[in-house]
Amino acid sequence: MSRGSELVVGSVSPNVGSPPEEQILTPPTRKRLQALLNAAIPTIFIEGGVGTHKSALLAAWAAQPAPQLRVLVEFDHRQLTPQAMAERLAYQLEVAGAGTIELSVAETEWGALAELLTGAVKALDRPLTLGVQQLDDLPAEVARTLIDLTGTLTGFRLVATAVDAQALITQALASGISHQLLSDQDLAYSAVEVAGILNEELPEATEATVRAILEATHGVPELVERLITLFPQECLAGTIGLEQAVGGWVPEHHGAMEFHRELKLVAQSPRISPALMVSLFGPERAEYLFARLPRLGAGTVTQPLSGQRQFTWHPAFRMLLLQLEHPGLESDAQADRARVAEAAVAVGDPELAVAMLVANQSLAEAELLCADWLWELVDADPSLLLEQFVAHDPGLLADFPNLLILATLVQPGRGEPAADPELARVQRTVLSGPISGAVPQQLNRLANAATLALGVGELGVAVRATIRWVNLFQAKHEEWAESVGPEFVSDGLLMIKALVQLDRIDLVPPVAQLLLGVARRNPAQAGLEAEARLGALFAALRMAAVFLGTSRAEVRSVQLVRRQYHREFDQVLHAAIDAGEALDRGDYASAEAFTRVSMFRLPSPGDWPVLIYLRTVALVALGEREKLDELVDQLLTTTRWEAWQHHFEAPGSYALLIEIMVMAATGRTVHRPLSELPAYLRGLPPGATHRWPSWGRRMLEGTIQVASGSARGTELPTDAQLGPLSPRVNWQLGLLTAVNNLRSGEEATAVSVLIRGGAGLKYTAAPLPLVLATPEEIATLIQRLPANASAIVRTSMALANSFAGIEQDGRGQVRLAARELEVLDGVRRGLTNAALARELYVSVNTVKFHRTNLYRKLNATSREELLAEALSQGL
Structure with a gap:
């Protein structure tokens, strides 16, 4: 008789008493899993939290013929007293052939288990290996007794399953017992195994089906089997997801309650950091849980710009845990959120803390926290906080200004009026309130x-x-x-x-x-x-x-x-620093790259004109006309730019500088022609220029004049006009005045003003206004520098040698690409789009694209206007 084939739970036939999962495991899969059990290691723990067929693996292991006697026992979780467990173990050992074992201690003591196993090893003629189901759910004394025996009793081994084996491993380490752990990843189905199961259940499945199932389940066997059984058509179509995969999982049927209580606690938070785990559970447990969650298929781990790893739940998995109700998993959601909020404050995660407090209706406490952390919270993750604020009446926020600010900033359309009328009403009330007090x-x-x-x-x-x-x-x-x-x-x-x-x-x-x-x-x-x-x-x-x-x-x-770099403001600051320093050393390509990358990372780059200004300077200096056109089309003509940079109460000075430079370099009109800008500036009320620095109007007027190619006569700024300003501002105002004097025929005055403007420079500073000058004007100013000019002024002016420059005769002219000129010629000859496409060997859509660009660049609305404007431009 093969004793191994009879030693199944309750000593009944394996086909009757075996767990249903045993029938699911195919022979190749079973063989691979059994091969993972190392016979040379005395203690083996098989861990899995989402039904990884541990029971099936252990039952198949017990039924397999082997040199050692394998006894599988599953204790009744309703009767975990010493006597009940001793009686069950004695019965299993007697059926296995160990005979009746006399005890020297009472069955009511935990020592009875040790005596039973010691007696069995002595009575048997071969080694004994005991398989125990869900050892982590048994009393700690049982686990300690069984683990200690593997180290002290020759011929005794232990193989045990557990949802949460960390405490068991700790005990093995404390007892100095060699052990092996089979975790979720070890037991997960491979692509080959999933394909083998599909071959039997869904023969028409493809490789795409295998990929979809593995993506939804992470190879967790029970989830794989559930998907194939319950959602065969969705599997074939590749539309299955985590909702179907975990929809039937009931955690309390699969292991240790403490593990699932911890899962339910951390499920209150949509995301979890290692530091938060440590605050909640201590270092050892935190490390263990943080590593296990992604292996369970519960979510993914990412590392944002802040540098700290974050675990983010799959929404279906999290909702399942939060909605689960069972007598063994009672929890107070409000108390859990308060505990998470406290831990979040301790580890410096104000976003999470505020989210938990708002969810708990603790608005006064959230307001105090928000006041201290508002700087960090203004770049909060909207997905974390928006759902909490949406659940509240906006009228409640009128008494909590910091929470109102946060609720405003996480709304879609940040920087725009609120879509919710009630929220907009509260915002207006707060903004119109009096400013008083100390x-x-x-x-x-x-x-x-x-x-x-x-x-x-x-x-x-x-x-x-x-x-x-x-x-x-x-x-x-x-x-x-x-x-x-x-x-x-x-x-x-x-x-x-x-x-x-x-x-x-x-x-x-x-x-x-x-x-x-x-x-x-x-x-x-x-x-x-x-x-x-x-x-x-x-x-x-x-x-x-x-x-x-x-x-x-x-x-x-x-x-x-x-x-x-993890805040929007950080991105802007460092891009401006890097681009500004690149311009000062004449590296315009790097300045362009720094600003391009930063703009790509910003949700609304047009809200930061100082950054766009540096990008525009770099593009004009390089002569990048196409990129300047892109800047106009993608940014300067958008509704957001109009609202933020041309606000009727506060137009932006840097925005106007940007548009002046773009119009001078491309010949395009952005919002109003260069010729109309002086009158526009004069017509602004005094309050509208509070957004400008004290020298803003002079900078704008001088830039307009240089950009338009005109001069207004000799200028001799006084020392008072140049003296009190910062060095670079003096330098730029001096350069604008110098170009104006040069055009008025006053070369000596131009050079004198230039030197006076650069007198305060502390380091080489790029002569930025000269990007709008002609090459001839730049060369003249450099050549006329006297021998006693400071080294800083000389090296600063030398940077202008590599400016692309703007041709005097080309100011205001539209620049067309070669293909656009070919399309314009076809329009002049009256060719249709199809005929022109055949002539140029391009598609009709390409012709339409270039034709649209022509109408845009020449500000035309009809063929006649297009041809008239092209004629006036000499095109």
């Missing part, structure tokens, strides 16, 4: 108003609130210095971001320096993310130094924090 309270309310206004595209309100905040911040330093804390530093960073976004870079240095002075003396006042906040302040200072030409050495000497 200085710290006024600063906080102004910061909230400016941030909220930017969130809904109210640029006029944002400008007024930001400028008022800066003036109060600088004038009342002694009244807020004692109130500095995380909330205050957060507001300060938000205001620096607003200044950059609203073109007021000239105000960034004093604000950043005051904040840095306080935060560096006492980093605890900056908040838990003090290092990251200091890094943002340093980056803002350095970006302002690049734009204004102030000393960069001081900034470099104190910048000890590594660069950050």
